[in-house]
Amino acid sequence: MSSTRRFMLASTLGAALVLAAAPALAQGSASTFRLVPSSDLKVLDPVWTTAVVTRNHGYMIYDTLFGTDAKGHIQPQMVESHTVSSDGKTWTFKLRSGLAFHDGQPVTAEDVLASLARWAKRDPMGQRMYAALEKADAVSASSFRLVFSEPYGVVLESLGKPSSLVPFIMPKRIAETPADKQIAEHIGSGPYMFKADEFRPGERAVYLKNPKYVPRAEAPSGTTGGKTVKVDRVEWVVLRDAQTQVNALVNGEVDMLESVPFEHYTSLKANNRITTAAAAGGQYLLRFNHLVPPFNDVRVRHAAMLAMNQDALLRTQVGIPELYKTCMSVYPCGSPLASKKSLAFTDKPQFAKARELLKEAGYKGQPVVLLHATDNTTLAKLPPVVAQLLRQGGFTVDMKSMDWGSVVARRAKKDPAEQGGWNAFVTYWGTEDALNPVNYAPLSANGEAGWFGWASDERMEQLRASFARASNEAQRKQLAEDIQVRAYEIGAFAPMGELLRPVAYRKGVVSGVLVGTTNVYWNISKP
Incomplete structure (x- = not known):
């Protein structure tokens, strides 16, 4: 980064932010993707708040049983297959093989059931589904069953809902945290791992590629399909001022703006070094x-x-x-x-x-x-x-x-x-x-x-x-x-x-951005 650009960033954000961000920015690795999120990440528990930025954080480190594709249809994600009884009351799900949490432990049916139970205490759609539920139990280590008192038609829509609140799957020990208390550990089975020691609220959040994640074979679409990670590190750099965000993108200090201020959209669209796209x-x-x-x-x-x-x-x-x-x-x-x-x-x-x-x-x-x-x-x-x-x-x-x-x-x-x-x-x-x-x-x-x-x-x-x-x-x-x-x-x-x-990112530097209603950051490449 040139001294001029570093001075411009410092003058707007203050020396504290520059010092905090400098080690990451100095790496200069082509496999580091830097994003300006739409707002500051203050709460890390995606079941405790409906904040969009926390939901986006959830998609980085957790996975879901089902997801919603770009056309609004529900598709399997962690689930390999499922069956429904002839009376429509019993739903049985089998998890796909190779699912593991970031701490190396396998994802089991018990983890799923604990995660769903906590989510259902806070999410209105989950509350309605669990009110109709007669029993939820593990059939084996890799399969579980939901038994309803009467046929319930939006089971998949509930398990695959793309936003507030998303039923992310966590380890049982974490999911057993009371629903009115925020979780203390941030371990999932998703495509990225959260770097808790580098988290600085108001400044940045850091995620590393999960080398053991096994993506699905389907093409990515919405929150479904193959979550293939093509960069080693993702940094969320918090810049509050709209002009500072735009300057950082144009000057190459960040790679993408998650939400382009409307007043700057036209100028960024006209910039031949920037790609703009209407997303969420x-x-x-x-x-x-x-x-x-x-x-x-x-x-x-x-x-x-x-x-x-x-x-x-x-x-x-x-x-x-x-x-x-x-x-x-x-x-x-x-x-x-x-x-x-x-x-x-x-x-x-x-x-x-x-x-x-x-x-x-x-x-x-x-x-x-x-x-x-x-x-x-x-x-x-x-x-x-x-x-x-x-x-x-x-x-x-x-x-x-x-x-x-x-x-x-x-x-x-x-x-x-x-x-x-x-x-x-x-x-x-x-x-x-x-x-x-x-x-x-x-x-x-x-x-x-x-x-x-x-x-x-x-x-x-x-x-x-x-x-x-x-x-x-x-x-x-x-x-x-x-x-x-x-x-x-x-x-x-x-x-x-x-x-x-709209979103905006560096043309010729960033590729594979998935434009849709939900902000997700797999499939992205840097040369």
């Missing part, structure tokens, strides 16, 4: 508080939905047409369960209809408290536009600006808006979290036990339970569409369109 996708939505006025009235929720203008919202927040699209499906457009049924709601505003509904509901102009996270760059530009659209639809809006941490804290309050509560907030969900209605939290309608906003609708919960029990694709497709229609009927939330989050 997601959905924006406006969530209502169903507990308190005025959104405790479905007519008022419908009025707000009618006021939304997806193109205006996406144009303001993302600004790059190739990175966003309007979409009225509650599941990602183009995914297996996507549907165009949205009743009378469209991606364009219908202000006159919105005002008619407000009049019918007896809305008297009381302020709607809209939360605005000013420091969340993925969301920050949306609330002011939402506020303006709501005003055009007949609402009085009181937008409260604060940092994202304060939004997270305030949205958990169930008090009336005028007493420190809230009425609506804007949020973002990754595509991988919205692939089915059992996993997608905004579709929950179990009242105060559910997700923030606390929608309550018995019919919705019945439909979601039916989806979980459904045994064939046609039935699930129909139920998913019924759930979408019901979500619109009850005004669960207002969909605000979809976006792609």
Whole structure:
């Protein structure tokens, strides 16, 4: 690294970071891949938090029984084969040979069962599956069995879900850690090994190639297929400032940006030394508080939905047409369960209809408290536009600006808006979290036990339970569409369109990047 570049990095990040990173950067090994993650890795337990960066860390060092391919279909990963009894209640799984943890111990059925039991205590999809489970036991060292009280249709979707929370497999002794306590060891059976002695929160995380990992023979796709590691070492270098991230990539100090700031996308795309690609996708939505006025009235929720203008919202927040699209499906457009049924709601505003509904509901102009996270760059530009659209639809809006941490804290309050509560907030969900209605939290309608906003609708919960029990694709497709229609009927939330989050990496230096909805870092080569 030139002295000029080292000075530029030091001036932005401070001498402490340069000193911490210098030994790794000085190695100059072509088999070291350096990545700037989308955020700082603070929590290492992927079952304890839904943070995307912790999920990505999980994929580095752990493996999964099943995964989700690039087309949204479930495929085997650690599992070699499985069978289902004729009554649909008993599922038996056999692990593929050669699976071993980083400490050299073989992966056994007991490890799998302990890992699943801990995961199911924290993950909503796991909780639902285990509530239907009658028994889980080991058949042999390499096979296990799940026995349900009645046929359960989303077993594979539960075991192969690509995101929050992923059922990663850990050694039994680690998986027996209470679910409300973070694990102390970080040993998996995945393609990389975590270098705990080099972990510096706020600075870097280091992973080494697992030389004993045996990848599957299939081509990699999504979180499935052959996890072939072609570099010896991966370093996650934490750089918080967007301009510093871009400078580090262009100057060759790092090899890849996991998430390109939208304002720098065009310049990086035009740089002939950089490759950009639209990778992880997601959905924006406006969530209502169903507990308190005025959104405790479905007519008022419908009025707000009618006021939304997806193109205006996406144009303001993302600004790059190739990175966003309007979409009225509650599941990602183009995914297996996507549907165009949205009743009378469209991606364009219908202000006159919105005002008619407000009049019918007896809305008297009381302020709607809209939360605005000013420091969340993925969301920050949306609330002011939402506020303006709501005003055009007949609402009085009181937008409260604060940092994202304060939004997270305030949205958990169930008090009336005028007493420190809230009425609506804007949020973002990754595509991988919205692939089915059992996993997608905004579709929950179990009242105060559910997700923030606390929608309550018995019919919705019945439909979601039916989806979980459904045994064939046609039935699930129909139920998913019924759930979408019901979500619109009850005004669960207002969909605000979809976006792609671009990645960028050094052209001619990095190859084999797997572009998809989930960030994974196997298959990558450096010459």
